[in-house]
Amino acid sequence: MFESLSQRLNQSFKALRGQARLSEDNIRDALRDVRMALLEADVALPVVKDFVAEVRQKALGEEVLRSLSPGQVFIKIVNDELTRLMGSHNDRLDLQARPPVVILMAGLQGSGKTTTSAKLALWLKEREKKRVLMVSTDVYRPAAMEQLASLGRDIAVEVFPSHPSQAPVQIARDALDAARKQVYDVLIVDTAGRLHVDEEMMAEARDLTAAVQPTELLFVVDAMTGQDAVNTAKAFDTALPLTGVILTKADGDARGGAALSIRAISGKPIKFLGVGEKVRKGLEAFHPERMASRILG
Numbered sequence: 001m002f003e004s005l006s007q008r009l010n011q012s013f014k015a016l017r018g019q020a021r022l023s024e025d026n027i028r029d030a031l032r033d034v035r036m037a038l039l040e041a042d043v044a045l046p047v048v049k050d051f052v053a054e055v056r057q058k059a060l061g062e063e064v065l066r067s068l069s070p071g072q073v074f075i076k077i078v079n080d081e082l083t084r085l086m087g088s089h090n091d092r093l094d095l096q097a098r099p100p101v102v103i104l105m106a107g108l109q110g111s112g113k114t115t116t117s118a119k120l121a122l123w124l125k126e127r128e129k130k131r132v133l134m135v136s137t138d139v140y141r142p143a144a145m146e147q148l149a150s151l152g153r154d155i156a157v158e159v160f161p162s163h164p165s166q167a168p169v170q171i172a173r174d175a176l177d178a179a180r181k182q183v184y185d186v187l188i189v190d191t192a193g194r195l196h197v198d199e200e201m202m203a204e205a206r207d208l209t210a211a212v213q214p215t216e217l218l219f220v221v222d223a224m225t226g227q228d229a230v231n232t233a234k235a236f237d238t239a240l241p242l243t244g245v246i247l248t249k250a251d252g253d254a255r256g257g258a259a260l261s262i263r264a265i266s267g268k269p270i271k272f273l274g275v276g277e278k279v280r281k282g283l284e285a286f287h288p289e290r291m292a293s294r295i296l297g
């Protein structure tokens with residue numbers, strides 16, 4: 001992720017080498033390069049504009065510290081702004097609610113919801129020592145139900161049985177009942193997605209939300225879809241009370257535009273990255289400050 005952005009940004013800093021101080025004149029080229037680098041990384045235009053304006057303002061207002069060269073100051077400003085853009089700190093899952101904590105997974109078909117449900121279940125089981133129950137409410141795709149059951153077997157996490165003949169809301173209610181009775185810590189509800197945003201899918205996700213009152217309503221989205229990912233995040237956020245985003249397929253996304261824009265456009269934090277097809281080792285907590293350092297190398 002971010003390979004070309006990283007290269008382009010580092011290139012832009014070269015213009016500032018050997019300068020005695022940062023001035024309107026000598027940051028112009030560097031700012032233009034930063035702008036181009038972000039646009040090429042598929043960062044949403046309004047985000048790019050705000051970013052460049054902010055860096056410019058800070059660069060001109062900055063007292064150059066004796067210990068840092070103007071070039072280093074500029075890099076630090078870009079680093080801080082990249083971190084801020086992605087949300088400043090790692091937003092952890094809220095696991096403080098009275099158990100069972102319900103996590104609802106929403107997103108388009110193919111975004112990686114089912115795989116990510118299993119990754120999250122394994123994460124919670126191994127890292128947080130939680131007893132996790134999963135359930136699929138995707139009555140439209142029996143294969144999706146079977147996929148979750150199979151992943152559950154692989155990672156030894158219980159999957160509440162559900163059947164395509166049942167109503168999604170009823171499945172979710174029954175699973176929550178079972179999770180309460182059997183004292184599970186967390187219930188992960190994998191929902192049905194569609195190929196495109198449509199009102200029926202949103203209505204169903206809203207009904208599920210009302211029925212099980214999730215503590216976390218996570219929007220799962222494919223990083224490789226770039227600005228589409230950002231627009232879809234906005235559409236879901238308008239329709240549903242999202243608490244965060246999981247950006248999948250980050251391992252195949254060389255540009256990183258969605259990672260950089262989603263927070264600014266939807267207002268919701270990225271909590272995790274999907275970094276591989278495998279359930280084991282396929283999920284990483286999202287740390288904006290580490291991401292920024294990775295970009296600036």
Ligand code: GDP
Pocket residue numbers: 107108109110111112113114115116144193248249250251252273274275276277282
């Ligand atoms: P769903 O329709 O949203 O439930 O999506 P699936 O969980 O079935 O995933 C769709 C495809 O994306 C599958 O082939 C997954 O293996 C793949 N996938 C999911 N997450 C990742 C990821 O983080 N990286 C990669 N490379 N592939 C992923």
